[in-house]
Structure formats: structure tokens, C-alpha cells
Amino acid sequence: QQxxxxxxxxLIVQKGGISIINCAYENTAFDxxxxxxxxxxxxxxxxxxxxxxxxxxxEGRFTISFNKSAKQFSLHIMDSQPGDSAxxxxxxSIETSGxxxxxxxxxxxxxxx
Amino acid sequence: ETGVTQSPTHLIKTxxxxxTLRCSSQSGHNTVSWYQQALGQGPQFIFQYYREEENGRGNxxxxxxxxxxxxxxxELNVNALELDDSALYLCASRRTPREAQxxxxxxxxxxx
Numbered sequence: 001q002q003x004x005x006x007x008x009x010x011l012i013v014q015k016g017g018i019s020i021i022n023c024a025y026e027n028t029a030f031d032x033x034x035x036x037x038x039x040x041x042x043x044x045x046x047x048x049x050x051x052x053x054x055x056x057x058x059e060g061r062f063t064i065s066f067n068k069s070a071k072q073f074s075l076h077i078m079d080s081q082p083g084d085s086a087x088x089x090x091x092x093s094i095e096t097s098g099x100x101x102x103x104x105x106x107x108x109x110x111x112x113x
Numbered sequence: 114e115t116g117v118t119q120s121p122t123h124l125i126k127t128x129x130x131x132x133t134l135r136c137s138s139q140s141g142h143n144t145v146s147w148y149q150q151a152l153g154q155g156p157q158f159i160f161q162y163y164r165e166e167e168n169g170r171g172n173x174x175x176x177x178x179x180x181x182x183x184x185x186x187x188e189l190n191v192n193a194l195e196l197d198d199s200a201l202y203l204c205a206s207r208r209t210p211r212e213a214q215x216x217x218x219x220x221x222x223x224x225x
Contacts, residue, residue, distance in 0.1 A: 006155075034213060043203050043216035044156065045115070089155050099210050100146065100169050103155030 003027050004092050006104025013111050019077040021107045023090035026071065030092040032099070035064065035075045038087045038106075047088075048075075080111045116142075117217035119204050125223045131192045134220045136204030138185040145187045146214060147179060150201040162187060191222075199224045 006023045013019045025033075032051055036044035050057045050064040050073065057064045063076040077084055090104040116139035126132050138145055144163045148156035158171035162181035176192040185206070191198060201221050205214040 004155075036216075041218070043115070043117075043205075043218045045216070046213045049213060091155075095210055099144075099207075099214070100158045100161060100171065101148075101156070101205075101214065102158070106153070106155050 003102050004090060004104045006090050006107060008107060009105070010108045011110070013080045013109065015080065015082060015111055015113050017080050017111075019080045019084070019109055019111070020074060021088055021090070021109070022072065022074045023092075023104050024070075024072045025092050025102075027092070027094075027102075028071065029094050030102075032093045032095050033064070033066065033073050034091050034093075034101070035062075036089045036091060036103075038089065044089060077109075080109075082111045082113050085109055085111050115215035115217065117204055117206055117215050119202075119217035119220050121220060122218070123221045123223075125225060126194050127225050128194055128196060130194050131190065132194060132222065134189040134191075134202050134204075134222070136187045136189070136206075136217060138187070138204075138206035139208075139215075140185055141208050142185055142206035142215075143208065144210070145181055145185075145204060145206045147187075147189045148203040148205065148216075149173075150203055150219070152200070156203055159189070194224050196224050198222065 034049035035047045038044045061078045066073045091101040118137045146161040147159040150156040161169040181187040201219040203219045
């Protein structure tokens with residue numbers, strides 16, 4: 001059962017533009033929502049994470065928006081750079097149940113110079 | 114640098130064989146999780162160990178097993194390898210349940 005659905009599958013953005021990736025979840029028990037960035041040949045690296053007690057979290061050029069009632073959350077990358085070209089994964093977990101991460105299918109982001 | 118080291122980086126096996134993948138975590142990282150990432154997909158949770166005991170398992174058969182050692186290293190063992198086991202196997206560790214999981218760069222396993 002796919003519990004976290006991610007879209008789009010791929011995204012092409014011009015340098016300086018805004019990249020937006022969306023995720024939707026089904027399990028209302030999820031209480032931790034991280035985003036990971038993965039480069040070819042590397043493991044996922046944590047970018048930013050949010051818990052459902054806030055609706056938005058910003059760290060540098062990266063912002064998570066969270067809509068608890070819609071069971072959706074999204075990643076916004078402002079001023080996108082060619083170095084941001086990577087695969088992005090949203091994930092969700094239940095922290096009180098051991099924190100196993102359920103990942104989305106991934107979005108391959110390409111930022112053109 | 115996450116402090117999580119996996120070995121080997123690449124491995125080729127044939128169907129029916131057995132394989133052991135290794136992970137070394139930072140000191141104090143009591144929780145280690147293993148994930149399988151098929152090509153073009155998100156990682157899938159295999160199982161988790163806390164203080165040397167399994168305390169959570171995903172939808173994987175018993176031929177996937179693990180060990181965690183007191184020196185913060187761990188192993189993933191897979192018996193009776195199948196073609197569908199070809200994937201990137203990721204290890205992730207953390208100190209406390211509230212901390213983010215830090216991933217290694219994985220072992221690429223190919224089954225012929």
C-alpha cells in the first residue's frame with residue numbers, strides 16, 4: 001500500500017526559479033515529515049523536516065508547507081540552482097512507533113543554467 | 114559527512130547465494146535501520162534494531178535478517194538471493210528517536 005504519494009515524477013526548472021514538489025499521505029498517525037535529497041551514487045541526505053504542530057518551516061532557500069486537514073505537504077526550493085539538481089524524496093513516520101520512514105517515489109529535479 | 118559507513122560499495126551475486134552487508138555507525142547511535150531502494154524508487158523499510166534487538170520490521174520475508182553489535186556496527190544478511198533483490202541497500206542510524214536518521218551511501222547489490 002502506497003502511503004505517501006509524491007508528484008511530479010520529474011521537474012525541470014530554470015536557474016533562479018522556484019521548484020515545488022508535493023506529497024500526500026494517508027495515515028493520520030504520521031507525525032514527522034522529512035525531505036531528503038539524493039545525488040547519484042549517494043545515500044539520501046536530510047534537507048528539512050516538519051512536525052504537524054506548525055504549518056510552515058523555512059531553512060535558507062528550502063521551505064516546507066504543511067496542510068494537516070488535507071494531509072498534504074510540499075517542498076519549495078527558492079532561487080533554484082544547478083547544484084540543486086538531484087532526486088528529492090518526501091517521507092513520513094510515526095515517532096512514537098520507532099520512526100520507520102515511509103518514502104514517496106521521488107522527484108528528479110533538473111535545474112537548467 | 115553522516116558518519117555512517119557501508120561496505121562493500123558494490124557486490125555481484127548469483128541467484129540462491131547468501132550475502133552479508135555491513136554498516137558502521139557513529140558512537141552513541143543506538144538505533145540502526147536498513148532500507149532497500151530499487152532503481153528509480155524510494156527506499157523501502159526492511160527492519161530496525163535498537164540496542165542489538167530487532168524492534169520493527171517492514172514487509173520483507175524472513176530470509177532478510179540482521180544483527181547489531183555493541184560497537185555500533187550492524188549487518189544485513191540475505192539468504193536464497195532472488196533476482197528482485199537487486200537494489201541499493203541503505204543503512205541509517207540515529208542517537209535518539211527524536212533525531213533525524215543519517216544514511217550511509219549504500220551497497221549496490223546486483224543479482225545475476
